[in-house]
Amino acid sequence: xxxxxxxxxxxxxxxxxxxxxxxxxxxxxxxxxxxxxxxxxxxxxxxxxxxxxxxxxxxxxxxxxxxxxxxxxxxxxxxxxxxxxxxxxxxxxxxxxxxxxxxxxxxxxxxxxxxxxxxxxxxxxxxxxxxxxxxxxxxxxxxxxxxxxxxxxxxxxxxxxxxxxxxxxxxxxxxxxxxxxxxxxxxxxxxxxxxxxxxxxxxxxxxxxxxxxxxxxxxxxxxxxxxxxxxxxxxxxxxxxxxxxxxxxxxxxxxxxxxxxxxxxxxxxxxxxxxxxxxxxxxxxxxxxxxxxxxxxxxxxxxxxxxxxxxxxxxxxx
Numbered sequence: 001x002x003x004x005x006x007x008x009x010x011x012x013x014x015x016x017x018x019x020x021x022x023x024x025x026x027x028x029x030x031x032x033x034x035x036x037x038x039x040x041x042x043x044x045x046x047x048x049x050x051x052x053x054x055x056x057x058x059x060x061x062x063x064x065x066x067x068x069x070x071x072x073x074x075x076x077x078x079x080x081x082x083x084x085x086x087x088x089x090x091x092x093x094x095x096x097x098x099x100x101x102x103x104x105x106x107x108x109x110x111x112x113x114x115x116x117x118x119x120x121x122x123x124x125x126x127x128x129x130x131x132x133x134x135x136x137x138x139x140x141x142x143x144x145x146x147x148x149x150x151x152x153x154x155x156x157x158x159x160x161x162x163x164x165x166x167x168x169x170x171x172x173x174x175x176x177x178x179x180x181x182x183x184x185x186x187x188x189x190x191x192x193x194x195x196x197x198x199x200x201x202x203x204x205x206x207x208x209x210x211x212x213x214x215x216x217x218x219x220x221x222x223x224x225x226x227x228x229x230x231x232x233x234x235x236x237x238x239x240x241x242x243x244x245x246x247x248x249x250x251x252x253x254x255x256x257x258x259x260x261x262x263x264x265x266x267x268x269x270x271x272x273x274x275x276x277x278x279x280x281x282x283x284x285x286x287x288x289x290x291x292x293x294x295x296x297x298x299x300x301x302x303x304x305x306x307x308x309x310x311x312x313x314x315x316x317x318x
Contacts, residue, residue, distance in 0.1 A: 040317055043072045047284075047310035052088060054134045055170055056200050056267030056290050057207060058304050061227045062090040064133070078109045091133040099131040119145040125164075137210050139164035152178050154196075166206035169263070174198045176271075189278040198269035204296055205261040212255035215248060225251065230300050258296060265293050273308075282312040 045068075052064045070084040086101040107121035123141040127133075143160035159171040176196030184191045215225060225231055226247065238250045245253075273286035286308040292301045 040076050041074045042315040043074070043312055044315070045070050045072075045310055045312040047308055049306065049308045051304070051306035052091075052133070052135075053290065053304070053306075054138075055168075055202055056269065056292065057134060057299075058290070059090070059095070059134070060230075060300050062095045064088050064090045080107050080109070081105070082107075088133060092130045093132045095132075097130070099133060100128040101131065101133075101135070102126045115149045117145075117147045117149075119147075121145070134207070134210060137164055137166040137206065138162040154178060154194075162206075166209055168202060168206040170200070170202040172198050172200045186278075189276065192275040192277075194271075194273050194275075196271050198267075198271070199265060200267045200269060201263060202266045203261040203263050204266070204294075205259060208255050208258045208261060208296060212252065212259065215251055215255070228300070266295070267292050280314045280316075282314065284308070284310045284312070 047068045047070075049066050049068070050063070051058060052066050066086050066088040068084060068086050070082065072080060072082045074080045082103070082105040084103040084105070086103070087098055088101065089098050090096060091099040103123055103125050105121055105123040107119055110118040110120075112118065121141075121143050123143070125135070125139055125141075127136045140163045141160055142163075143158065145156065145158045147154055147156035154174075154176040156174055157171065158174070159169075161167070161169050174196055176194050179193045179195075181191040181193075183189065211225065226235070231251070234254070235247050235250045238254075239245060239247070242250075268291040270289040270291075271286060272288075273284060276283045288306055288308070290304045292299070292304070295301055
């Protein structure tokens, strides 16, 4: 039962971090499982994240912390249904105010043999009218996770396709190590530590098209874009080469040229999550680092650090 609760929590952590590539681990899934009895469960959670990202891309102008309440129902038949809400700071047009988001996700766990899990899922996203976060260009996510666990090692592949105003395919290879301490720090409590690494693959076509569309239609966004130090440097160099051009001409031409982008490694993610469980309560703390790879020239390549903290309550019934 404990492993099933942790799996549910990891689903919520994945979604509340807005695709940070630290994702649901199917070995913690209640339901179709060769090693534990099936059961039904609700999981109620609230999480705080110090910053948000989409496929490893962060807003360099302003940090966007978020609060995320959620509820997940897990069926002993293997299906699960998640309802998640997000309140994200600095994510409107001015990058100064809160916006809201609501997600609904349906998944199903398949365990063809011991240690191997297949987890297809679908998610749909709703946004408040003032939302201008990068994620808001996507409305649907079709995803497949495959994991294999041997002793304390969990390795796997996640692949998905986002649709909406923009479209993109993404995939991630991961390797995690699960360390468990029973009766820590006192009897009938548990501490789980799961350090891991992700190699994330995709392209930046959706990102270039997003910026291109915004600078053509939104003067405020164009001003915000110039606040990126790396973008200012790029524009300054190009204006020295072509003094007859304007700032907007330079960015427009560059983004249009880069609109078609190839599939490649885009980031490396390092994660160190902690889960403390006592009774039906779970406290989670996650420390994360994203190292950008092959980013467009006008974006920063500096590593990004953030953390997540959450509290959950699990309700199990047969």
